[in-house]
Amino acid sequence: MQVNGKAYRAVGWDAGEQAVFWIEQRLLPYRFELVYSRDPEAVARAIETMAVRGAPTIGATAAFGLALAWRLEPARFVSFWLPRFRRTRPTAVNLFHACDVMEQAAEQQLSADAMVELACDYAAREVRANRRMGEIMAEYLAVGQRRILTHCNAGWLAAVDWGTATAGIYHLHRAGERPSVRVDETRPRLQGARLTAWELQQEGVDCCLQPDGAAAWAMARGEIDAIVVGADRIARNGDVANKIGTYALSLAAREHGVPMYVVAPSSTFDVHRATGHDIPIEQRHADEVLWMDGVDAEGELRQVRIAAGVPASNPAFDVTPFSHIRAIISERGVYEPPVE
Numbered sequence: 473m474q475v476n477g478k479a480y481r482a483v484g485w486d487a488g489e490q491a492v493f494w495i496e497q498r499l500l501p502y503r504f505e506l507v508y509s510r511d512p513e514a515v516a517r518a519i520e521t522m523a524v525r526g527a528p529t530i531g532a533t534a535a536f537g538l539a540l541a542w543r544l545e546p547a548r549f550v551s552f553w554l555p556r557f558r559r560t561r562p563t564a565v566n567l568f569h570a571c572d573v574m575e576q577a578a579e580q581q582l583s584a585d586a587m588v589e590l591a592c593d594y595a596a597r598e599v600r601a602n603r604r605m606g607e608i609m610a611e612y613l614a615v616g617q618r619r620i621l622t623h624c625n626a627g628w629l630a631a632v633d634w635g636t637a638t639a640g641i642y643h644l645h646r647a648g649e650r651p652s653v654r655v656d657e658t659r660p661r662l663q664g665a666r667l668t669a670w671e672l673q674q675e676g677v678d679c680c681l682q683p684d685g686a687a688a689w690a691m692a693r694g695e696i697d698a699i700v701v702g703a704d705r706i707a708r709n710g711d712v713a714n715k716i717g718t719y720a721l722s723l724a725a726r727e728h729g730v731p732m733y734v735v736a737p738s739s740t741f742d743v744h745r746a747t748g749h750d751i752p753i754e755q756r757h758a759d760e761v762l763w764m765d766g767v768d769a770e771g772e773l774r775q776v777r778i779a780a781g782v783p784a785s786n787p788a789f790d791v792t793p794f795s796h797i798r799a800i801i802s803e804r805g806v807y808e809p810p811v812e
């Protein structure tokens with residue numbers, strides 16, 4: 473999608489440099505920087521530190537990182553690099569899906585170039601899935617559901633290109649349908665404020681930021697036609713793990729009769745987890761709650777402490793039961809919960 477009028481992807485392969493590149497998401501929206509690397513350890517750290525984040529982007533980044541690892545150290549690929557990447561983040565199943573794909577290819581002794589090609593295909597497949605899911609979502613939204621609330625960043629930064637939740641919004645926008653998006657800030661890391669709002673504005677989509685706590689009230693006031701979010705892992709029974717705060721949105725949505733849609737590629741479905749209770753939920757450091765970063769009036773990046781002398785709980789994800797969701801949309805079709 474567009475950054476200052478030029479097309480970019482969140483992560484990809486630079487054939488000239490023979491390196492993986494990614495957008496350094498921790499600097500957005502203040503600075504736009506591309507990082508290039510041939511070092512698999514740097515790629516693993518980028519996932520761990522959330523320089524790249526969002527379930528499909530994490531998966532694609534791991535695929536590129538493992539292609540680099542295969543080129544560098546094939547002898548340690550299975551014993552060291554696969555576990556190294558699998559440990560980077562626990563909840564988004566796309567990571568493990570990508571690792572499995574690369575592991576199977578390594579078992580077939582693919583050449584270093586073929587592994588890179590496979591990682592490129594992996595990323596391209598995610599982008600095609602996003603585009604298709606977006607077409608399906610746009611059909612739902614075209615039926616008068618143009619005032620859309622979204623949470624976290626399930627946009628192209630999180631999904632290589634197009635986004636999951638945002639793909640339908642971008643399709644509608646390009647068709648001249650004028651969607652209007654309410655963006656939850658998404659404490660504590662502010663993926664909504666810093667990434668989704670930036671993305672939508674780069675594409676010229678009408679949007680407005682709101683504190684997370686304002687979402688239920690916006691629904692109560694009849695200001696929201698639909699909620700559209702992504703997913704980090706979907707259990708066999710349709711329960712959805714997504715950014716913390718998604719479950720609370722689903723409760724308010726039920727109360728106020730607002731349909732909630734989850735948009736996710738098939739790489740986000742985990743047939744090995746029977747229900748949402750089986751999904752590992754990442755607990756992140758308390759400092760993410762106790763500190764904030766941003767730029768001061770001179771444009772200098774600063775960190776400030778916003779609370780002191782108190783412990784903080786910081787679960788990164790929660791689980792929304794399938795019954796709270798109107799439909800899960802993937803590139804393979806639409807899944808609706810059984811009628812209660």
Ligand code: MRU
Pocket residue numbers: 525526527528564623624625626627630631635636637663701702703704714715716788
């Ligand atoms: O912790 P993050 O920023 O990686 O969490 C991202 C989300 O929760 C997204 O909503 C999810 O990955 C869906 S992405 C297209």
